[in-house]
Amino acid sequence: MFLENRIIAHRGGFFDNQKIYENTKEAFQIAIQKGLAIELDVHVTKDEQVVVYHDDNLKRLMNVDATIEELRLEELPTKPFPIPLFRDVLQQIDGKVPLLIEIKSMHQIGHSVDIIMNVLKDYTGEYAIQSFHPYVLLYLKWHYKNVIRGQLGSPNRQKDIPKIQKWITKSMCFNILTKPTFISYEYNEMSFEKITKLKKKYVMICFTIREQADYTKYKNIYDAWICENMQNWKEG
Template sequence: MFKFFSILTNRIFTGSTVFDFCIIFAVTFIAAYLFLIAPRIPRRKETASFCNRCYAHRGLFDHENGIPENSLPAFAAAVQSGYGIELDVQITKDGKIVVFHDSTLSRMCKTDARVRSKTYQELSELELLETGNRIPLLTEVLELVDGKVPLLIEIKLKVASTRTCILLNEALMNYKGPYCIESFNILAVRWYKRNRPDIIRGQLSANLTSSPSKGKFFQYFLVKHLLTNFITRPDFISYRYQDAGNLSFLLNKYLFRAATMAWTVNSEEACARCIGRFDSLIFEGFRA
């Protein structure tokens, strides 16, 4: 037994065997990594309809001139200018889908409360930056846009429940205009993968580990490096343009030829740097 073990050990640790093992390990690691980060490939044609566009971030807003973000006037201005629209949706306490970015109301409505803790009736009594404009329902935005420009809908999902996705899907069921969805939260993107595979979906990401929330470093690490793509198989990657040197992003773009979007481009100089590096831009603060 001892002699057999000695012979086996010697064979395993000969130079050629160690080299072969290293090659096998490296090939396996690379194959697994590529499997994890790969996007959905068969829907490139459908995804292309959302590419080569500029999307007005939260509408074509102008806070200095009384047009707040994610407001009906901001969306009307974007439609008038022919821009696609990026907007944010989340759920109220009574199950309404509203268009609003922050999880709390403090910045936009000067109220110390969370959006999901209020009913829509309570939210409708608040003003956006004291302009007289209120938080719109998604249905109001859909009626205003009416398919004139494509919508890029970011799903805000701060809890494990995907009820927001269910209600969003219901709200969009009869909408005839072009739209796609995206989210940082893989649960939202996965819901669409499982329940609405016909809808174009995107993974939002950035260098999330630069300032992680408490207890979420591992989660942020996975999303930053797109290692959750095997769960969601997104059609496009929406990445913070300053962080686009990320290897997983570059492999999605150049190896898998996934569609890419840059967020949030906030100057003409940044826009010039992004042209040719991304398929579409999400912009604010200037006219792209």
């Protein structure tokens, strides 16, 4: 798969959320210049526009206590940075580097996936889609079978969700139905033995490495590495 043996810039990879913010064109441009694959997150607004932003809620970065799903595009805050439209980001990347797209949690999953895929329909660059939600992958399998898809997993994600959902996120038990090409898992939360076993069936990607020493430690264990904070890494 085209993401193998690649560093993938997490939300752009080069940001401090002070001068350059995550999931912005500025962060993506640095990754493009360095020839790195890019990981980004997409949401669908109330008026069915696809935007690039990580959190469901806008509080952390925009200081607005509202979710993207409940706001129209024109209602999204623009300070401290404008939230980019997905179509504009695709135009910027334009196949220069591979793209790893995370589809976030949402209501009406099938309809939202259709909206996102409609934005992608004319994109000719390399891309893959990942999600923590197995139904996103199942819907892709049913309706967009040629799209490369991956299951995100972690034992530590979404601590406020019901126990059954936590178990699904940790165990990735729906892989037998969704048949992902790759697994993205928290880099230090899986044993070497389990990684080795899973690599016989899946491309294994890890997230999110923030220290160069951890990249050095895990670069021969996983097939690809989602990284950030790379503005503080030494060149080479």
